[in-house]
Amino acid sequence: MLSLSSFSQADTTKILLPTKTARLVAQDLIRYDGCKQELKLTQEKVIKLEQREVQKDTIIKLLNDKDDNNKYIIHQQELQIDQYEKLSDDLHKELKQQRTKSFLWKLGTGIGIIASSFLLLQ
Secondary structure: OOOOOOOOOOOOOOOOOOHHHHHHHHHHHHHHHHHHHHHHHHHHHHHHHHHHHHHHHHHHHHHHHHHHHHHHHHHHHHHHHHHHHHHHHHHHHHHHHHHHHHHHHHHHHHHHHHHHHHHHHO
16 A cells, blocks of 8 residues: 555655646745735834834823923912012002101101291291
8 A cells, every 4th residue: 555656755856736737836825925024024014103102102191291390380480470460569559658658757847847947936
């Protein structure tokens, strides 16, 4: 049984397929190799795209954090401006009161001098 041609291979350099079929097989093998290479490149591209997405997400998060910090700073500056405006208003009121006091002292002093002079001259 082992001497049958189906169980033994004597020569493997010869193709037992018809030429047309052998050419189609060769073309399919070439396409297969191309498909494997294309799949490998596509997988690498997907990996790089995923890395790019991770970088984008990181940048977006950093920019959002920066935006939140800027909003906080702006809010704090607005509070400071409000405090400065209140302080400025208080200082204007105090200055007005001081001017009024000064005017009243001058007026009182002037009236006192005139009254004293009038009483001394009589």
